[in-house]
Amino acid sequence: MAENVAKSSYTAADIDLLEGLAGVRKRPAMYIGSTNLTGVHHLVWEIVDNAVDEALSGYGNTIKITIYKDGSLGVEDEGRGIPVDIHRQTGMPAVQLIFTTLHSGGKFSNKAYTSSAGLHGVGSAVTNALSEYCDVTVYKAGQIHHIRFEDGGKLVTPLEVLGNTKKKGTTVRFKPDSRIFSTVDFKYDIIANHIQESAFLLKGVKFVLSDERSGEKVEFCYNDGIKEYIGSLEQNKKTLGDIIAFEGVEDSISLDIALQYAYEDYGENIYSYANNVRTRDGGTHEQGFRQGLTKAVNDYAEENGLLRNKQKLDGSDIREGLTAIISLKIPEEKLEYEGQTKQKLGTPEALPILSNFIYNNFSYYLAEHKEFAVNLIKKCQDSMTARVAARKARDEARSKKTVKQDIVLSDKLTPAASKDYDKNELFIVEGDSAGGTAKKSRDRMHQAILPLRGKPLNTFGLGLDKVLKNEECATLINTIGCGVLENCNPDNSHYGKIIFMTDADTDGAHIQTLLITFFYNFMRPLILKGKVFVAMPPLYRASREIKGKEVYKYAWDDEGLADAKKELGGSPRVNRYKGLGEMNDDQLKESTMDPKTRQLLKVTIEDSVLAEQRLITLMGNDPAQRRDWIEENINFNEVDSFIDEVK
Numbered sequence: 279m280a281e282n283v284a285k286s287s288y289t290a291a292d293i294d295l296l297e298g299l300a301g302v303r304k305r306p307a308m309y310i311g312s313t314n315l316t317g318v319h320h321l322v323w324e325i326v327d328n329a330v331d332e333a334l335s336g337y338g339n340t341i342k343i344t345i346y347k348d349g350s351l352g353v354e355d356e357g358r359g360i361p362v363d364i365h366r367q368t369g370m371p372a373v374q375l376i377f378t379t380l381h382s383g384g385k386f387s388n389k390a391y392t393s394s395a396g397l398h399g400v401g402s403a404v405t406n407a408l409s410e411y412c413d414v415t416v417y418k419a420g421q422i423h424h425i426r427f428e429d430g431g432k433l434v435t436p437l438e439v440l441g442n443t444k445k446k447g448t449t450v451r452f453k454p455d456s457r458i459f460s461t462v463d464f465k466y467d468i469i470a471n472h473i474q475e476s477a478f479l480l481k482g483v484k485f486v487l488s489d490e491r492s493g494e495k496v497e498f499c500y501n502d503g504i505k506e507y508i509g510s511l512e513q514n515k516k517t518l519g520d521i522i523a524f525e526g527v528e529d530s531i532s533l534d535i536a537l538q539y540a541y542e543d544y545g546e547n548i549y550s551y552a553n554n555v556r557t558r559d560g561g562t563h564e565q566g567f568r569q570g571l572t573k574a575v576n577d578y579a580e581e582n583g584l585l586r587n588k589q590k591l592d593g594s595d596i597r598e599g600l601t602a603i604i605s606l607k608i609p610e611e612k613l614e615y616e617g618q619t620k621q622k623l624g625t626p627e628a629l630p631i632l633s634n635f636i637y638n639n640f641s642y643y644l645a646e647h648k649e650f651a652v653n654l655i656k657k658c659q660d661s662m663t664a665r666v667a668a669r670k671a672r673d674e675a676r677s678k679k680t681v682k683q684d685i686v687l688s689d690k691l692t693p694a695a696s697k698d699y700d701k702n703e704l705f706i707v708e709g710d711s712a713g714g715t716a717k718k719s720r721d722r723m724h725q726a727i728l729p730l731r732g733k734p735l736n737t738f739g740l741g742l743d744k745v746l747k748n749e750e751c752a753t754l755i756n757t758i759g760c761g762v763l764e765n766c767n768p769d770n771s772h773y774g775k776i777i778f779m780t781d782a783d784t785d786g787a788h789i790q791t792l793l794i795t796f797f798y799n800f801m802r803p804l805i806l807k808g809k810v811f812v813a814m815p816p817l818y819r820a821s822r823e824i825k826g827k828e829v830y831k832y833a834w835d836d837e838g839l840a841d842a843k844k845e846l847g848g849s850p851r852v853n854r855y856k857g858l859g860e861m862n863d864d865q866l867k868e869s870t871m872d873p874k875t876r877q878l879l880k881v882t883i884e885d886s887v888l889a890e891q892r893l894i895t896l897m898g899n900d901p902a903q904r905r906d907w908i909e910e911n912i913n914f915n916e917v918d919s920f921i922d923e924v925k
């Protein structure tokens with residue numbers, strides 16, 4: 279190997295290269311992306327990649343990774359051993375050159391493609407430069423060779439022979455430099471996940487990970503490669519058909535693809551790789567894959583008379599419930615990325631190659647597997663039906679919204695006169711009769727009233743299409759006007775406060791929780807922004823005539839009533855309100871609606887996980903559990919854990 283590097287003289291450029299390690303320490307992020315946890319693990323991937331390359335070249339099959347108690351990590355392969363012979367131009371052993379100079383890797387390696395982060399073989403030197411120490415042991419030609427570097431790659435033990443051996447291979451053990459990295463703790467889970475992914479992609483290579491800090495140990499070896507990867511992703515899913523896999527080489531790009539469909543999985547999960555590195559942002563290979571798949575399914579459906587009204591399936595219908603792994607090996611000179619992050623493949627040839635490859639192979643597969651093909655097309659058509667229905671519902675909601683506000687809004691809405699959205703308040707009122715009273719009680723300028731007829735829809739677990747079909751919910755969404763789900767922008771709300779006003783009884787409490795669920799699931803930013811409230815109608819009104827004039831006090835609970843009685847003196851008359859409807863408009867105004875005299879509870883989500891759990895208990899499918907929860911937890915006069923008291 280070293281002999282290949284023939285150069286007439288030793289140039290200034292070579293001296294620069296030799297001083298390269300200091301440069302790596304000066305700008306570590308340039309080489310490994312960052313100096314945090316990700317960066318520390320990057321050092322591991324660099325060394326593991328070299329071991330992997332040796333295994334892929336056909337030398338050795340097992341790679342051992344050990345995390346030691348002193349914070350170091352060792353990688354061991356069973357390859358040919360890094361060359362230890364003397365490099366003529368420098369007089370240095372090749373192994374020393376590899377660990378101390380940038381660009382030596384390119385000279386030493388004759389790989390068809392780069393793997394990992396594309397450090398072009400300088401990974402060993404970069405890792406050495408950023409380590410407190412780095413020990414390299416080479417088992418080769420019957421001898422054990424050892425060399426040690428410390429403090430960013432300084433040679434402390436020149437290459438030595440420690441003894442004889444029958445073993446072959448290389449071990450590299452290094453400890454990341456705590457002066458470079460913000461954290462130097464190796465994470466077992468991060469390493470285990472990474473090497474498992476590698477093991478799936480590198481069929482047959484065995485990885486053994488042990489952590490001497492905890493005693494944990496795991497082995498990964500997949501003789502069926504990405505087929506087993508699919509299997510692990512599709513666990514516990516009701517699948518449609520077998521795992522389908524295609525392999526091939528086109529135009530010196532090697533292709534390895536596996537896929538499977540699942541029912542009741544509405545997403546598409548495509549994991550693509552170029553040279554064993556994940557391309558998270560997709561790129562030309564994914565584009566080609568999608569194109570080919572769509573055409574194969576549509577052509578098959580058309581040729582077999584399976585299209586409904588000759589209507590072609592959309593790509594998204596065909597990918598619903600699909601899990602696919604696309605793994606490409608692309609020669610160095612053809613490898614291109616788009617954007618800064620190297621997460622999106624740019625190689626133009628990959629598009630037509632993938633498109634044709636998938637089209638041909640999948641068409642053939644469908645022709646050979648009639649039952650699967652028919653079931654798949656049925657499934658795609660179900661997706662299409664759902665998609666068309668959802669779009670129709672969305673369009674309807676949108677077209678209503680684009681018409682002038684006052685017309686749009688449900689005829690049930692009594693709007694506020696002001697267009698000062700921040701000051702406006704929307705009262706969502708239980709029942710038409712209370713709605714009537716509220717209309718008379720309101721401040722016409724800033725308060726709008728929307729009466730609800732009966733119980734609102736239980737939206738727990740429902741998708742947007744179902745919710746939009748419900749008139750009440752659609753009206754709420756349109757009236758508030760700030761969008762839903764990921765499009766919900768609380769700053770666009772037509773109301774600064776949205777206030778639920780229900781009776782002070784169990785039904786009222788149930789309506790509140792249904793409304794909270796709806797807002798929590800579809801317009802959560804409104805809750806997070808503190809725009810959602812619960813009105814607090816009083817339970818009692820105590821009054822007494824003093825000198826021909828009625829004096830009165832409202833009370834929200836028994837304690838408050840006792841206080842009110844004391845304050846009024848004598849034996850006042852006590853009214854107990856069974857509902858909003860029992861109040862006249864003046865009473866409703868001053869006790870519940872007028873900002874100067876009312877009490878409001880703000881709906882907050884202190885701990886949204888807890889809130890969600892409660893909503894699940896409350897809104898889930900078990901009515902008995904739901905009733906128990908309401909009875910135990912919802913008392914109109916109690917401050918619930920996800921409701922805060924405000925004025």
Ligand code: 2B7
Nearest residue numbers: 328329332353354355358359383387399448450
């Ligand atoms: C591009 C450089 C880094 N290299 C070789 C030969 C074997 C070999 C290596 C390695 C990491 C942890 C254990 C080739 C390649 C240098 O040239 S690197 N094995 N293992 C490794 O780094 N493992 C090699 C041709 C003939 N003999 C040996």
